[in-house]
Amino acid sequence: MSSREHFEAVLAESPYAQLLGVQIHEDAGGVYFALPFQPHNIGNDQLPALHGGVIGGFLETAALLHLLWLRESEELPRTVDFSVDYLRSGKAETLYARCSVTKQGKRVANVLMTAWQDDPARPVAVARAHFLLSAR
Amino acid sequence: MSLPLPVTSPEVFDRVASWLCAIPHAATIGIKFMQGERGRVTMMLPWQEKLVGNRKRGVLHGGVITSLVDTSSALSIFSLLDAPEAVATLDLRIDYLRPATPGKPVYCTAECYRLSSEIAFTRATAYQDDSNQPVAYSVGTFMRGSSHAAIGKAEGGPATGAGNGGAA
Numbered sequence: 001m002s003s004r005e006h007f008e009a010v011l012a013e014s015p016y017a018q019l020l021g022v023q024i025h026e027d028a029g030g031v032y033f034a035l036p037f038q039p040h041n042i043g044n045d046q047l048p049a050l051h052g053g054v055i056g057g058f059l060e061t062a063a064l065l066h067l068l069w070l071r072e073s074e075e076l077p078r079t080v081d082f083s084v085d086y087l088r089s090g091k092a093e094t095l096y097a098r099c100s101v102t103k104q105g106k107r108v109a110n111v112l113m114t115a116w117q118d119d120p121a122r123p124v125a126v127a128r129a130h131f132l133l134s135a136r
Numbered sequence: 137m138s139l140p141l142p143v144t145s146p147e148v149f150d151r152v153a154s155w156l157c158a159i160p161h162a163a164t165i166g167i168k169f170m171q172g173e174r175g176r177v178t179m180m181l182p183w184q185e186k187l188v189g190n191r192k193r194g195v196l197h198g199g200v201i202t203s204l205v206d207t208s209s210a211l212s213i214f215s216l217l218d219a220p221e222a223v224a225t226l227d228l229r230i231d232y233l234r235p236a237t238p239g240k241p242v243y244c245t246a247e248c249y250r251l252s253s254e255i256a257f258t259r260a261t262a263y264q265d266d267s268n269q270p271v272a273y274s275v276g277t278f279m280r281g282s283s284h285a286a287i288g289k290a291e292g293g294p295a296t297g298a299g300n301g302g303a304a
Binding site for chain 1: 162164165187188189190192193196197198202224225228229231232235
């Protein structure tokens with residue numbers, strides 16, 4: 001199975017990621033994620049702005065998929081903790097995310113996530129999380 | 137432990153509570169208001185297949201908990217306010233203590249334990265049948281007065297969530 005097929009298979013098993021509309025892409029910089037705008041992801045219909053929970057859920061999904069991409073394993077890591085800083089309003093446009101693994105041990109990984117829209121240097125949110133990779 | 141008091145302004149609180157549940161994403165995942173008192177609110181999220189993170193495990197995705205915690209934490213601030221204003225989530229940290237049991241609703245009780253002129257500090261617990269066996273624990277901070285549009289304004293519908301779309 002190619003990595004793309006593998007991702008699609010993982011996504012197909014995640015109703016919530018499908019509800020949000022999470023997409024996976026690859027370029028020279030590695031894997032990145034996109035969340036095309038959908039009206040049901042709105043958290044404030046007057047601005048309009050993406051829901052903070054959508055931004056958080058997207059980043060958490062991105063980190064999980066990123067770990068799968070690195071590890072090429074089928075087993076989904078489990079989130080231990082997740083901390084997100086909201087820096088700017090998420091506009092009614094596609095939101096992108098990239099992740100980096102700060103530390104990957106045998107049992108726990110630490111992942112940083114950044115979400116942006118038109119300019120990666122102007123992030124909408126940043127987050128960090130710990131994931132449990134395998135249960136004892 | 138502090139004994140309950142009514143919300144500071146029922147008018148502001150009720151309007152924000154119904155608005156927070158009606159905004160598109162909250163309505164999509166089905167967040168419901170349960171109860172409120174001064175400084176403390178409880179909301180609930182019925183279990184739904186479409187909110188599952190991984191079909192094999194059948195457990196709610198963390199992002200759903202994030203939305204529930206964000207919304208409940210924001211609402212707890214409004215239980216203390218006597219006039220409408222905008223708030224925006226600055227940060228939210230969530231510890232996932234145990235997986236949510238499939239098929240059962242998740243409740244979230246949030247408290248605003250410190251309201252300064254600029255910042256609101258919140259904490260929240262998500263649980264199912266047993267509040268002593270929480271699913272998740274969270275702390276958050278929110279910026280007050282973050283936009284011209286205020287949540288809970290009478291006409292035009294309550295607005296904002298400002299900085300991030302997150303208060304909402």
